[in-house]
Amino acid sequence: MDIFSKIDNSFGPLGKYMERAHGYYAFPKLEGQISNKMMFMGKEKLVWSLNNYLGLGNHPEVRKVDAEATEEWGLAYPMGARMMSGQTKYHEELENKLAAFVNKPAAYLLNYGYQGMVSIINSLVDRHDVIVYDSEAHACIIDGMRLHFGKRFVYPHNNMENLKKELERATKIVKKTGGGIMVITEGVYGMTGDMGKLKEIVELKKQYNFRLLVDDAHGFGTMGDSGAGTGEHLGVQDDIDVYFATFAKAMAGIGGFVASSRKVIDFLMYNMRSQVYAKSLPMPMVIGSLKRLEMLQNEPEHKAKLWTIVNALQTGLKEKGLNLGNTESPVTPVYFEGGVSEGTQVTKDLRENYNIFCSIVTYPVVSKGTIMLRLIPTAMHTLEDVEYTIESFSAIKKNLDNGKYSDGKMAEMTAK
Numbered sequence: 001m002d003i004f005s006k007i008d009n010s011f012g013p014l015g016k017y018m019e020r021a022h023g024y025y026a027f028p029k030l031e032g033q034i035s036n037k038m039m040f041m042g043k044e045k046l047v048w049s050l051n052n053y054l055g056l057g058n059h060p061e062v063r064k065v066d067a068e069a070t071e072e073w074g075l076a077y078p079m080g081a082r083m084m085s086g087q088t089k090y091h092e093e094l095e096n097k098l099a100a101f102v103n104k105p106a107a108y109l110l111n112y113g114y115q116g117m118v119s120i121i122n123s124l125v126d127r128h129d130v131i132v133y134d135s136e137a138h139a140c141i142i143d144g145m146r147l148h149f150g151k152r153f154v155y156p157h158n159n160m161e162n163l164k165k166e167l168e169r170a171t172k173i174v175k176k177t178g179g180g181i182m183v184i185t186e187g188v189y190g191m192t193g194d195m196g197k198l199k200e201i202v203e204l205k206k207q208y209n210f211r212l213l214v215d216d217a218h219g220f221g222t223m224g225d226s227g228a229g230t231g232e233h234l235g236v237q238d239d240i241d242v243y244f245a246t247f248a249k250a251m252a253g254i255g256g257f258v259a260s261s262r263k264v265i266d267f268l269m270y271n272m273r274s275q276v277y278a279k280s281l282p283m284p285m286v287i288g289s290l291k292r293l294e295m296l297q298n299e300p301e302h303k304a305k306l307w308t309i310v311n312a313l314q315t316g317l318k319e320k321g322l323n324l325g326n327t328e329s330p331v332t333p334v335y336f337e338g339g340v341s342e343g344t345q346v347t348k349d350l351r352e353n354y355n356i357f358c359s360i361v362t363y364p365v366v367s368k369g370t371i372m373l374r375l376i377p378t379a380m381h382t383l384e385d386v387e388y389t390i391e392s393f394s395a396i397k398k399n400l401d402n403g404k405y406s407d408g409k410m411a412e413m414t415a416k
């Protein structure tokens with residue numbers, strides 16, 4: 001059989017929507033400079049789907065440093081993996097500053113958050129160990145676990161009773177294998193906006209012997225007094241054994257880092273295959289990240305502005321009777337009742353008639369019969385944007401309640 005012939009039968013769980021979605025719901029082209037307003041299919045839209053939380057993505061000072069670093073270094077240097085020929089004092093400086101900021105003894109850069117997380121998990125566990133993880137864990141955590149030869153147990157999202165049960169099971173197993181237990185959660189869950197129950201999880205360390213790995217992709221820069229993340233916000237940063245964050249969100253760049261004890265970081269430096277066998281981050285990303293980190297630490301006005309927008313948006317939407325679930329972070333999900341067809345029509349109505357661009361999440365990410373529209377407030381948004389969006393969502397909710405989207409009339413996609 002030709003290896004490609006199975007593609008004729010299945011395009012995969014997301015690919016099956018390609019014909020209907022491509023260019024509109026999937027792979028839309030947002031054009032122009034990163035901002036609260038961008039162009040989509042030739043028309044200006046109010047954009048609520050970029051993780052540019054602090055508005056640093058297009059900040060003139062950031063752009064200047066990015067450009068100067070590119071001018072000075074180009075994109076090639078340093079050549080090779082860190083271990084072989086890709087080490088620089090700038091990479092080390094960024095790591096030292098990141099470690100100090102998140103209050104850990106050491107940190108190491110990752111070329112992408114996703115691959116980094118896969119590799120962190122892969123390096124730290126072997127077949128004798130057991131991983132216990134939250135059911136809503138990000139794909140990078142799931143994929144890291146796919147490389148794990150030992151047992152893994154899932155607990156329903158943030159369900160501490162179940163986590164305890166899984167820790168009981170895991171403890172029995174590692175007694176036999178001589179391995180250890182790793183619990184993995186997120187700081188802020190990027191879809192639903194609620195936090196991982198870090199305090200409660202850390203409390204369980206008194207009863208069970210495990211190490212805690214936290215993916216704080218959405219919490220870094222947005223949560224905690226200094227912006228050092230969800231651990232700081234909840235007062236448990238010291239109890240997080242391995243802290244991970246990406247530069248792809250609040251830092252508006254690319255890459256990420258892992259922070260832990262000196263010993264663990266040294267081990268990861270020599271064992272994380274995604275870093276040992278891949279080229280080092282190019283200089284503009286490193287120097288640009290130093291600038292972003294400096295702004296994140298020394299200019300609290302960006303986080304303050306973000307939270308002004310978050311609070312106004314979330315309060316206003318709730319006052320209009322919209323359901324935001326359990327969010328505790330800037331991530332703002334808006335839940336409606338309806339199926340995939342209604343969800344796509346609502347999204348299209350928002351885009352075409354209200355000029356609002358946001359992401360839609362449907363089954364199986366949310367339960368059947370639920371539509372989630374996800375809004376990501378940023379420091380680039382204005383209170384007028386918020387006001388307009390609250391009114392628009394209120395109108396959309398009325399339309400949904402009145403069955404406007406149930407006849408499938410708007411189901412035609414405008415894919416180009």
Ligand SMILES: Cc1ncc(COP(=O)(O)O)c(C=O)c1O
Binds near residue numbers: 117138215248
């Ligand atoms: C929770 C979480 N972890 C990891 C990642 C991956 O980070 P990166 O984009 O740097 O690969 C993301 C999203 O980008 C994320 O939302």
